[in-house]
Amino acid sequence: MTADKIATRDAYGEVLVELGEQHEEIVVLDADLSKSTRTIKFAKRFPDRFFNMGIAEQNMIDTACGLAVSGKTVFASSFAIFASGRAWEQVRNSICYSRYNVKVVATHAGISVGEDGVSHQACEDVAIMRAIPNMRVFVPADAVETKAIIRTIAQDQKPAYVRLGRAKVPVIYDDTYVFHAGKASQLREGTEVALIAMGATVVLALEAAARLAEEQISVRVINMSSVKPIDRDAILAASNETRAIVTIEEHNVIGGLGSAVAEVLVTFPHRMPMRMIGLQDTFAQSGSYTELFERYGLSVPNVIRVIKEIL
């Protein structure tokens, strides 16, 4: 881990320009949030291939459908709550059903949005996007992984939902990092507990694991950035090689990463203890990023407490 902190949305803005240079067929849509989602960088560089749809997310997604049917690779962005929520049925019926080449890249997900409060904090997006057949869901942990994921999905012809954050997060990976859809990335070996995280909670998992190592508790850390398709092998290995699984997500525990892991775990013949850290079926509130993470259990002490409890 380096000392650098970069918001995943900033990495998105940069990589879109890079891809725009290489691929004529890439077009980008936004819904009056291009300054915040950072698609403005692409808009400035390729004004002809950028369409601001105004504050009209449903309109944006069906327009994306029309462009994709006509051979374009479409990136459509807004805040996660509006891209996944307001336009959910357009995403399901118009994009996923017929498997069109539209990438919904949503920023400002989760409670790290902070002071804007609940109306702007998407903590259900992974659940509702994951529930749609043909949709893939990727949640990068840092700027490097964001670029890797965006480069990967720009090459395939299928729908995807990418969940990005507003706040700056530490850079975990270096430029040698390779992303594969359906593959988790193991960041730390461990034999007692497997901590499975996504997005901004990966750093938390790493910190908690480092602290527990000082107490001779060996914790494996897995970044499950490919929430769907999920890495069954990584979960199987964790269930064979550790004694318990703990998931951490900046999302409601209903339908999110914890649920996705549990759905795999229950198909294995043996049983093992599991806990889910995340929003416990509650709305959050306004507050600073750090205060909210503390308040809703996304803190190193809480992760340590849960792990000790389960062991």
Added chain:
Amino acid sequence: MKQFKLQNSVAELKEIAKQMRVAILKMLHRAGSGHSGGSLSCVELISGLYFSELRHDPRNPSWEDRDRFIISKGHGCPTVYAALAFAGYFPLAELDTLRKLGSILQGHPYSRATTGIEVSTGSLGHGLAMANGIALAARLNKRNHHVFCLLGDGEIQEGEVWEATMAAAHYRLDRVCAILDHNGLQIDGPNDEVMKVMPVVEKWQAFGWHTIQIDGHNFDQILAAYRAARKVVGKPTMIVAETVKGKGVSFMENVVDFHGVAPTEEQLVRALREIESSQP
């Protein structure tokens, strides 16, 4: 700052508006984030409601016959919070807690946290349909209250606004009065560059609404429009109010980038000096 009575002359309203601007800028500065431009553009429209036109009672916030106000452009809530505090719905000191952990004043309106907030908004496009629902219930319950609903001009790009516009006319909801805060700007730039919304008056007329056009910072025109809207029979009313985003602070007026930021310490001092020395 003191509490204000609910019925005021135009001269008194001007003073209230001035103090509301001060309160808005201070609370946004303390919060460190929030929407300056769109809060300042609707100060006269909202103070004209709470301190003249609305039938309401801060001591009895759930009075069944009260008029309702919905801020559909929820990000402008600092203005409503100031109005509610000035009217006595909650202590003025609460304004200092805007957007902080545990506050009754959430970043966007939350009806379960704030006395006087009728419905939760913040996701654009919802308010007008909510107003229609309230008006339909009033009709069923044989009540006479009116529903006022403030929309942003970027907000009306949402399809739901037009679905609700059609429904209000269809159900002849003459108790619904929508107000358009027509400041010409949204986040990514002027409406005209992002997604043209003009002509607005003709659009609402074509949907079967009564329309009124006013200067949204002129209390005489604002109050006359509200009174006229109450008298319209058989159709809803849209008041298209021409406004200036960031109104009252020279360096914020018509500046797109002041949409979603709070004033810094230095900006606050300058802004307050301007407002306090301004002639009503």
